[in-house]
Amino acid sequence: MPRTVDPSFVDLLTPSFAQLFLDRVAASSPREAFRYPVDGGQGDGWESVTWAEAGERVTRLAAGLLSLGIEPEQRVGIVSSTRYEWVLADLAIMCAGGATTTVYPSTNTEDTAFILTDSDSQVVFAEDDEQVKKLLERRGDLGSVRKVVTLTPVTSDAGDWLISLEELAELGDAHLAEHPDAVTSTVAAIGPDRLATLIYTSGTTGRPKGVRLKHSSWVYEGEVIKAQGILGEDDLQFLWLPMAHSFGKVLLSSQLACGFATAIDGRVDKIVDNLGVVKPTFMGAAPRIFEKAHARIVTMQAAEGGAKEKIFTQAFKVGLEVDRLKLAGKSVPLPLRVQHALFDKLVFSKVRERFGGRVRFFISGSAALNSEIAQWFHAAGILILEGYGMTENAAGATVNHPDDYKMGTVGPAMPGSEIKLGEGDEVMLRGPHIMDGYHNLPEETAKALTPDGWLHTGDKGSIDADGFLTITGRIKELFKTSGGKYIAPPAIESKFKAICPYASQFMVFGEERNFVVALVTLDPDAIAGWAAENGLDGKSYTEIVRAPATREMVGGYVEQLNERLNRWETVKKWELLDHDLTIESGELTPSMKVKRNVVAANNKDRLEAFYS
Known part of the structure; x- marks a missing residue:
């Protein structure tokens, strides 16, 4: 059974996301923190970084930002795909007291310029020439942007407006030489109510809206995962999700709270290959990834035909029946147990091996996962835990627990937060993870938040007697x-x-x-x-x-x-x-x-x- 959590733990949270990072560096200094691919990431092509090494690099970059004049809550943009340098940039912004503004690398030039101007970003981290080009095309509109820091080598020329990540670190070295305690004193001054991130929802209509989330929201998201005993120091995460999305930030928050290592590679076409090499114990993903994996395995077996296809089909028939009995609390007859053990060796173990062979569970979020696909994976010995949330509540509102889950639901409310059903069975959320509001949009904020702190999600749902939430649809859909x-x-x-x-x-x-x-x-x-x-x-x-x-x-x-x-x-x-x-x-x-x-x-x- 999951660990019972006293909701009062919220009152004891670390003051800021930046302090959470420094505390983790101090506690886990020699342990692996991150790994990232080099030379394509095959075989031994992964570079490992300890918490101490990550802490030293982040401190230099944070000091560099301070030398550029970044002040408390000033926005710093990141325009990049998911990579190790994205995480370094985000942590450096946090430790410099700034607020990270996220921009997807696929965002067009016009919306990129809008986000950076609406947020009043002072500095921007840009991944490569493609992203720098967008900024140069609209440089005249980016009056507040004083400097662009490139995460990888670029050929673009914009004079001293562009500097490299290493050049920012060198600025940090010079700043630390004169002010040795610059970063630690800056972090110590960050309170829980300080702005930490502006994440612009991609939306389906109109301009993106900037969601204002505090340090306390992200600290809560990580610490509540730790408090429930879902993840620990010995886990290994594979992270490919867009870090510009709140789901990715939650996983980073959980890493800082729990202390596990993370292998990072944002290339979606490399997910399956990477899983075989990295062999993680868990991964977060959108349902589309599981749909594609399910389809790929099923169609490959259908193409085999003959006896192999018959064995595969019968294996899942037996696996689903065994699952049905177990989930209903019934005993599995001996002949069925024998068949299941045989099929586990012949079929299910091979399915698990495609995902590295060590996965304890996957976490599915950002959209509804079909329960039949979840059951299919479960029959093969792969648990997919559904969670629920949105950018406006720092992504994590509910999640199933590895030791207490109901397939087809998104789990109960996180300890220390609340869920209720409003008019028309709309899901309503309240707790330390809720946004401050939409940036520069007071009328939109008033529509989304009630005076007593409840967030309108726009999702229709139901809650069972055990408190497990089921999302039945998007009200507008x-x-x-x-x-x-x-x-x-x-x-x-x-x-x-x-x-x-x-x-x-x-x-x-x-x-x-x-x-x-x-x-x-x-x-x-x-x-x-x-x-x-x-x-x-x-x-x-x-x-x-x-x-x-x-x-x-x-x-x-x-x-x-x-x-x-x-x-x-x-x-x-x-x-x-x-x-x-x-x-x-x-x-x-x-x-x-x-x-x-x-x-x-x-x-x-x-x-x-x-x-x-």
Whole structure:
């Protein structure tokens, strides 16, 4: 059972995220803190860094920022993908008393300029030439930005406006020579209510909104994980999530509180390869990663055919039945236990090995995970713990515990915080993790926060007798047909992706219409394998999705879906798009959520044609 946590622990929290880091350096000095890839990251191509080494590097960089004149709560931007240097920059900003402003590397030039000007950022860390180019193109609008620090070598020339990370560290050395206690005294002065981060929500409409989060919010997020005994010093995390997203920051907070090591590589296409090399004990991810992994394994076995496919199918049939009995508190008959042990050796151990073989659990967040996919992984001995939260509450509001979980739920409220259901079953949150408000947007803040501190999440949910929360949909995404029936698109969409291993996105529409329709995209990697087996080898993605055989295959899965739905939910018409949705196209947020309104606008004529 999970450790019982006295909510009063909140009153004893470390004052700041910066102090949390310095305390961890002092407590775990010789232990490994981070590792990052060199020469592609294969085999021994990973560099390891101790807490002492990380502390020394962060102190130099923080002193460099102080030498540039960074004052308490002044914003410093980071425009970069997830990498070790991102973490160094963030920790240095914290220890210099500044506030980190995050910008996704995929953010376009216009929005990048908006975020940096709206936040009044004074210094910006930029990853490479691509990110520096965005800043140079809008330099005239970035009047507050005094210096740009590059995380990797660049060819761009902007005079002394650009300096390297090492040059910033050298400025720090000079500052520390004159003021040896500059960083420690700065950290000591940071209180829990100081601004720590401005994270701009990518949103699905309009300009990004800057969410103001205090040091106390991030300290709470890390310490509450430690207090529950979910993670410890001997764990090893693999971190690929966008650090510009609040989920990534929560995982960093947890690392500082708990003391485990983290292997960092933000290249999404290297996740599976990295897991095999790093062999982590846990990882946080968005549901799309688990959907892709599930589809890849299932389609590979289907391609094998014959006896191997039959063994694979029977293994999961047995695994799911054993799980069903155990979760119901019933004993597993001896013949079934024997079969399960055999299949664990033949099938499940190989599935676990694909993820490094040491995973204690995965943490899924940022969107709903289909329960059938969660059950499939569980049958193979891989536990996926769902959590729930949003940027406005520092990402972590609830989480299932490794020793006390309910699949299909996102777990109970974190100790020291509260959840209730408001009007229309809207999930409401209150606690030390809640934002101060939206930057420069008092009216939006008033809409989101009640006078007594409750946050409107915009999510619809239910809470069971044990306090476990289930998210049933996004209130704004629920729609009513012309027949008066309410439809929850995410529930239908996740069911399809659990059935069809080739699906990337399945988007349901039909507001004020007399039936439901869908737009479908296929996963390019998965469908390429299917195409090779079905006479379409070498064809482009567009050619594959236009082929009659592909439409017939997808149609079969739509029929299977409709068999599982209420009559008014069934998908009467659907169409395959000739491209998958991407962040670059503006149809996905950087956290891989579908911008439904953008997809609808881009396909307005196609959607109208369904009802002609």
